[in-house]
Structures are given as structure tokens and as C-alpha cells.
Amino acid sequence: MVDQLPAHAEPGIGRWTPYRSVLAARIRAQRSYRASFAIDTVSAFVAGLVELAEVWVIFHNVQVLGGLDFRAVLLVFGLANIGFSTAEVMVGHVDTLPAVLRAGTLDIYYLRPQPLLAQVVTSDVQLRRLARVGVGVACAAIALSVNHIHWSQATVAMIVISLVFGTVIYSSLFVTAGGLQFFLISGSEATAAFVYGGSTASTQPAAVWPGPLKIIFGFLFPVTFCAYLPALVILDLPGPPMLPSWLAWFLPVAALWAAGAALATWRLGVRHYQGGGG
Numbered sequence: 670m671v672d673q674l675p676a677h678a679e680p681g682i683g684r685w686t687p688y689r690s691v692l693a694a695r696i697r698a699q700r701s702y703r704a705s706f707a708i709d710t711v712s713a714f715v716a717g718l719v720e721l722a723e724v725w726v727i728f729h730n731v732q733v734l735g736g737l738d739f740r741a742v743l744l745v746f747g748l749a750n751i752g753f754s755t756a757e758v759m760v761g762h763v764d765t766l767p768a769v770l771r772a773g774t775l776d777i778y779y780l781r782p783q784p785l786l787a788q789v790v791t792s793d794v795q796l797r798r799l800a801r802v803g804v805g806v807a808c809a810a811i812a813l814s815v816n817h818i819h820w821s822q823a824t825v826a827m828i829v830i831s832l833v834f835g836t837v838i839y840s841s842l843f844v845t846a847g848g849l850q851f852f853l854i855s856g857s858e859a860t861a862a863f864v865y866g867g868s869t870a871s872t873q874p875a876a877v878w879p880g881p882l883k884i885i886f887g888f889l890f891p892v893t894f895c896a897y898l899p900a901l902v903i904l905d906l907p908g909p910p911m912l913p914s915w916l917a918w919f920l921p922v923a924a925l926w927a928a929g930a931a932l933a934t935w936r937l938g939v940r941h942y943q944g945g946g947g
Contacts, residue, residue, distance in 0.1 A: 709797035717754075717804030721746060724872065735874025740815050741904055742874060747809025748828075749871040749896035752835030754801035760840045762793040763847035764864065767857050770850060775942075786935055789847070816904060827902045827917060834924035835895035841927035842867055842890065844935055851938030867892040876909035883911045891923040 724746055728739035737745070766789070769775045778788045818824060846860035853859060871892035875883060887893045893912060901907070901914035908914035 710800045713797045714800035714804060717750065717801040720750075720869075720872070721804065721808065735876030735909070736906065737874045737876075737900075740812060741900065741906075742872075743808050744812035744816060744903065745874070745896045745900045746872045747805050747807070747812050747896075748831050748835065748899060749868065749892075750805030751802055751809060751832055752805075752895050753839045753868045753871070754798055754805055755832075755836045756839035756843060757798045758795055758802070759836075760790050760843045761795060761798060763789060763843045764857055764861070766847045766850045767853075770942075785939060786844070786932075813903075818903060819905060824903055827899050830920050831896060831899035831917075834920045835899075837924040838891060838895050838927045839868070841924070841931035842892075844931035845927075848931065848934035848936075848938035851942045863890055871895050871897065873897075875912050880911065883909075887912055888923075891927060894920045894923040 724742060725739065728734065728742065732738060734742070766775075778785050781788060842864045846857075846864050849860050850856065867886060867890050870882075870886045875887065875893045875897050878886070883893075894917065898908065898912065898914060898917035899920065902917045906914060908916070
């Protein structure tokens with residue numbers, strides 16, 4: 670039976686109440702098992718520190734890479750981790766869609782009068798991933814204090830734009846990967862290559878990449894717009910060929926491209942889906 674909203678319910682309340690209820694239930698469930706939640710949170714925090722350690726090892730042996738020293742790369746790493754980890758908290762669970770498709774439980778969402786993508790996105794939230802957001806915030810704060818930055822309204826605006834639209838780009842990668850699962854079914858490893866691979870690439874100096882990688886991660890999957898290009902603007906650096914620093918101001922355009930491609934991929938996948946067959 671299709672759930673119907675009460676006729677007397679206010680439009681705004683009726684539209685969002687189901688999503689809030691599901692998210693609240695998920696959050697309560699995670700907080701109920703405090704020991705497990707604490708272990709998962711610490712694990713996520715350690716994972717963020719391990720990624721930072723990998724970057725430190727590189728710059729422990731090389732003083733400057735792609736025109737950036739460790740202090741500059743720390744800013745790139747911090748901005749990238751804030752955006753990606755925030756996207757993980759909100760939509761990271763979309764990468765579990767293959768299991769839902771194989772089990773046929775996605776069909777349940779079709780019984781509800783809400784958009785399918787909105788139901789999938791709000792079906793879960795992983796609070797433990799907030800620990801990695803904390804790692805990114807700490808790295809960005811330290812980097813902003815140790816680098817020589819000429820503070821201005823443009824600098825503050827670039828930081829805000831990077832955090833907001835960078836999160837949109839990373840979220841779009843997750844949704845794109847989810848849309849492709851309708852065709853691949855068991856292809857989560859393949860889509861992880863550009864989702865998590867893109868996350869790793871966004872923390873690196875793009876100046877050292879060959880031309881094809883600059884095109885892939887600079888424009889096709891525009892993760893360089895999330896942190897690297899904004900960091901160049903904040904640090905007042907020119908940028909490499911093909912990726913000049915002024916491109917960072919086109920971050921909203923890159924986010925619009927990523928979001929549009931994600932929604933188009935999702936819609937194609939939904940139209941391709943024929944049901945669980947149960």
C-alpha cells in the first residue's frame with residue numbers, strides 16, 4: 670500500500686517529515702551502541718591521520734613538489750578532506766547501492782511518494798565519518814596559520830566557495846557512482862576508482878600530473894577545483910599550464926557540471942532499472 674500524507678498536513682512539513690524521521694532513527698541507532706560508535710569514530714580518525722602521514726612521507730623526502738611545499742600542500746589536504754568527508758557523511762552510503770539492488774530492497778522505495786534519490790540519500794547517515802572532517806578542519810586551520818597569506822574579502826570568499834561547492838562536487842561523484850550501479854550491479858570497485866581515486870588526486874599538487882590526468886581530474890571529474898585551485902588563489906600562486914589559479918573562481922560552474930552529470934547518470938540508471946525480480 671502506498672503511504673499517503675495526511676490531507677491536513679502543511680505542505681512544507683509533510684514533504685520533509687519522512688526524511689527527518691528516518692535520519693533521526695538512524696542517528697539514534699548509531700548512538701545506542703556507544704562502544705561500537707566510539708570504535709568506528711576512532712577508526713575513521715586514524716584513517717584520516719594515515720592519509721596525512723602519506724603526504725608527510727612524500728614531503729619528508731622532497732622539499733617542494735609541483736611548486737608547493739608541505740605547508741602549502743597541508744592547505745590543499747585540509748580543504749579536500751573537509752569537502753570529501755562532509756560528502757561522505759551526507760551521501761557516502763550511496764556506494765552501498767549494489768547490495769541493495771542485489772537484495773531487491775530498492776523496490777520498497779518505489780512504494781513511497783518521495784523521489785527515489787532523496788530516499789536513498791536520507792536512508793542513512795554515517796556520523797563516524799565526522800572524525801575525518803575534524804582532521805581536515807585541523808589541517809586547514811594549521812595551514813592557514815603557518816602560510817603567508819594576504820587576507821582579504823576575496824581570500825575569505827574563496828575559502829567559503831571551496832568548502833561549499835567542493836562538497837557539492839564530491840557528493841556528485843557519489844551520486845554518479847550510484848547511478849552507474851544500475852548498469853554494473855557489482856561494479857562498486859570500478860566506480861570507487863574515480864570516487865576515492867578522485868579524492869586522493871584532489872589532495873595532490875596537480876602540477877606534476879601529465880596532460881591526460883589534468884583533463885580527467887581537472888575537467889571531467891573536476892576535483893582539482895575542490896582544493897588545489899582554491900589553495901593557489903589563497904596562497905597567491907600562479908598555477909601550472911592548463912590549470913591556472915584564476916580557474917578557481919569558476920568552481921560554481923564546475924560544481925554545476927558535476928551535479929548535472931550526476932543527476933543525468935542517476936536518471937538514466939533509474940530508467941534502466943527493471944526491478945529486483947522478486
